[in-house]
Amino acid sequence: MKLPLTFLLVAASILAAAIDRCDCKVVQFIFGDSLSDVGNNQYLSRSLAKANLPWYGIDFGDGLPNGRYTNGRTVADIIGDAMGLPRPPAFLDPSLTDDVILKNGVNYASGGGGILNETGSLFIQRLCFYKQIELFQATQDVVRAKVGGRAADKFFQSARYVVALGSNDFINNYLMPIYGDSYKYNDQSFISYLVNTLGAQLKLLHSLGARELMVFGLGPMGCIPLQLVLSSTGGCQERVNNLALSFNQATSKLVDGLSKTLPNASFRFGHAYDVVNDVISNPGKYGFSNSNSPCCSFGRIRPALTCVPLSKLCKDRSKYFFWDEYHPSDTANQIIAKELIKKFGFAAINQTEAPSAAPEPAVAPSSDG
Template sequence: MAQVTLFIVFFFTSLINLKVDKAGAQLAPAAFIFGDSLVDVGNNNYLKLSLDKADFPYNGIDYPGQKATGRFSNGKNAADFLADKLGLGSPPPYLAVNSMPNKSNIYLTGVNFASGGAGIFNGPDDLERSIPLKKQVDYYMNVYQDLVQNLGSTEAQNRLSKSIFTIIIGSNDVLGYVSSDSSLGKSSTPQQYADTRTSSLRDQLTRLHSAGARKFVVSGVPAAGCCPSQRLKDSTLECNADANNLAQLYNADLKPMLQGLQTELGDISYSYFDAYSVFETFLQTPAKYGFTETKAACCGLGTLNAEVPCLPISNYCPNRNDHVFWDLYHPTQAAASILTDNLFDGTGQYTHPVNVRELVAV
């Protein structure tokens, strides 16, 4: 009888484990994340001169343990949700890992290089306050050399060719251009600026390809002009049309750039995500997604909770799930989750030519 009971326990335990394995199946060997504060998971915590940090309350109030980790969110961000869907733990911040003795093992499943305040372009004064895209790719090159050294070139290339390389960046370039104290508008037209940024991004994707990357997820810029900080600049609290126009110019450049790069390189696959359109649906039909507040930040002070950033002295809304924005610039955990759902499983309306689930299977 004891043997039968033991067998039954073992049998059902095995079934449970199979279910867990199936539900949490690892779909890719690794995920490498590049970008700005929308996907930063703590790199800026290690930049002494950076003012763009989120390692204090009330950031992280809905993160496991109610801990402020450096994510510009009340909880998880898009990098976390994407990793969950890939069956991976959220890749750790590169600056937290690169000095660890066991970093080679950590690199196997990916690293996050994203940095709050980062752009495709960053001036010399920004280099100590954020990690611009080019520097993020420089850091990846270090990871690549480590993987080749430890796995051998063939195995490293095989692993990286199946990994997902995600780039979510560009909003800071848009906001920098339309800033009242910016000289960028005097040196280039909006279209010239968009073209130059797209060309620069193309250069960095090519560098990543030279170091093993084959599957890219590239997000367009959302409606940056509709974040609370930009609405606050208008007496009517409407979206900043100049910022949104520049975002759309850049996004319009991305699709042909990616198509051309695929033709040139021949062995890459990609998923372009139309974050702008998804974000617009939040603002136009908020009830569909459970939102009741689309203009004001959840955490902050003053008009739209946007006169003072999210700080320990700020107020925060009791129900974060009904707000699109967490603070002056960033989406709530709820909004980030919906955005990532559309990125991963979205239709051709929002993803082109494939969504991320389909990209994984290529």
């Protein structure tokens, strides 16, 4: 029996729709370092860069360490909540499944990771940006097997992407004499090397479907507590801050150019350098009592580098801009996120579920600091 051509075409369309069907919502894929890590490094057995001890996570959920290098939320957490996006779990979380990926997206950020492969090698194990992209490709294979090629393409092209790396490439690479990059390059040539590498990585993400992509700039790295301790004057290190400013300027130009030249790309660059610098210079203006030392520390023993169970906590964690020697507190991250939301002009994305709730402050021992 010979079937009409029209019937065959309709049947083929119905079959294709059945194969490539996915009632997928908009999710996030996050690439970054310790400022965005939500637990990947906890599953790297040999990593020396972990946030798996108290008092990390003290103001998040049950108050136990969860892989975030702060007392509460990351900047990406807060921005995602404001947009109505689900919080993506760590890629290395053993509970991650294809259904979880389709519902929540994935976070590949890794403490100590950088744009460059060589960055953070002192930490033994960490996921550099190229490795994170490789894991994203593995994620795509899983999703394609689950929902089919066309539905997967739609899913990945409608997703939101966050790229927040760069500080480790300076602090845990170029500015440390044990790394070859510290004597192979000068300030300008290193920034060119770094930004050119980032450009290739962003193009690769675009080829993999990234269309709505946000690149976060660097803050005044020379003013983090660790740099203040290492400074001969006890003040912000001007050279380090200038490196951050130069990186931001070059990356902003890169991102604008890619957004104009890559098909259907909406790549945007946002930095909170100015507001963070203002908070550090005028903490009282923003409700902080301290912007130059960590809330979680060994007191006069500096630098302590990480927060550990024997550390003492400040009386009011909401009044300290820095949580440890490197990372901002939850309250500080709120200010940074608010600034980026304003710069990016973010709008809420319709979802079937409400945004994740903000963490409730937990009770912990405090010192008189």
